[in-house]
Amino acid sequence: MKNKVSAFQDLGMNGDYNDFLLKPKEKQYNITYKHHIIFWSIYFLFNTLRWGSYFQDYDYSLKSNLIGFPIHMALTYFNIYFLMPRFVYKKKYFLYTLLIVASLLLMLFAKYYLTYYFVTTNVWPEGPEPIEVITFNYSIQMMLGELYVVSFVTAIKITVDWLAEHSKLHELEKRQLATELRFLRSQVSPHFFFNTLNNIYALTLKKSNRAPEVVLKLSELMRYLLYATDKRKQSLKNEIECLQNYIDLERIRFDDSLEIDIGLTGNMEGKTIAPMLLIPFVENCFKHGASKNIGKMSISLDIDVKDDFLYLNLKNTIPKKAENNKIPTRSGGIGLSNVKKRLELGYNPEDYELKIKKKNKKFHVFLKLKV
Template structure:
């Protein structure tokens, strides 16, 4: 439960990181840009007062054109692929800006509206018009590039978060499938014993209650202590031993340090269960299951070998892997572990069915 809560908190925090531009960012950007321009042009003209006045006049025009382009022209015309209309409107906007800026500069600041030009300009010339419009286009392009970059980052962030949520949801669903599937088969076993009025039924119920206690808590965690997982496997096998008596030979070999390692809960049980459901349950002759689990370094090596049902051998049909079983294990490994952290092999050899799992724990 704690691990799931931490995962949900992480996803919630990550989803909130959507690169939203708020009013503070606008104020900081334009303030820095304004100060930079004032000092830049004051050094060029060697006239701080003139630079300050022209930037006070020019910056509202910069901002108006930039926001008009970013929040109206682009969504309405660029995103809808109306490029000709967009180009015309940009040119019209720049020309209107030119007229406004020229008149404000001429009447409020200086009759020489283009002091950086080759000569004193007190009228609306073609060179002045082109240079002024190009300068304004530079500002628009700079602001637009920032907006597009932030929008792309926001879109990528949302897509990434959506993919993570989908994977997390699918993983939780697969984990939740294990318990009902497991109990369904075990309850069928108990039902069979009660029909036979077997004295083993109470012992089976007791073992099942121990498993239920484990499953009630373990499957809510992303990782469970490997020792607890092995105990769960042993309880399950004890249940099956009661049902099959001496007709089933089970060899279990467990070695290595289990204490300091963790594993996705109920990951191994479907592999063990598959031996009984598609092996022992359908076998007529001697039944054999070999389980070998060892921990070496950071990896667990888990191998299960079971007798292939005699009917399957006679009909030359491959052993059926049914229901959730091993497909659930494969999917949970894909979603819960990195590709290099596990290796799963499933094959038949010498009338035996093999499942070999190498897993980083």
């Protein structure tokens, strides 16, 4: 039996990585009473200084804004919290248009008469000429000015609402992703133990004195599974160590009927990988290859780490049909589909490449993964 796995033996079991769910929450976007007060205070001060400077009359500017701003605020909040939710969001655009125009007209009369009786009889000092009644030009100018205020504040509200909704959806996606990844990783452990217990069962049937060694290897695997699979990333060294333990278990089981050729190259220092991601590929070779083969079985595994990428090349002979195989076979596999799903959820598309195919009477698996 070929054996090129001595490089595995010096790998350590170190690594300290934060759980995926412990990342800080997304920034919250909420408009509070404080924000309303600050906004209208700044806007009022700006408008008062602006028109006071324009007319060279700050007393008039202050009084006119004290009349105008309650109207601005009433119309703005009426639009944001009543008209839009009941008409715009429900696509009742015609009714919304009628009501907003009616509101602007009501505002027009309220502003004209309040200014006339409480501030000055010259209600339109910035106009081309003094007016004594509501004119068409005055109406258009006042309604456009009011519409500007309403549109400006509404745009702010819509933007903040969109940011809040986007943040909420992003947080929900992250939680869903984390939940699904946890579920997929939880599938790995029982599936893996199920297959390993079958190995021990096969040895006990043969009354093999290697059973204690298998139990020891299994305990090492259990330790890895307990402390690694609940984390998003694990040390690549630890993952390879776990992979080696699994291969050792299978080598004990199949003895001389199995030929394994393993090569490991590259620097794994500081590299990380999703835990239990590589084992399903190797496990699949035994599950669908060696366990269904009567004759000599060949598996070739090469792992190479270059820069920030891991390259895995795995080959195994396509199994022959066995009419009488006393070694228990396994069913209900979730390995490869599980790995594909975990790659999709846990890595960006540009961070991995997976190819699985049949060629020259062998199964070929190629994985390129950012580590």
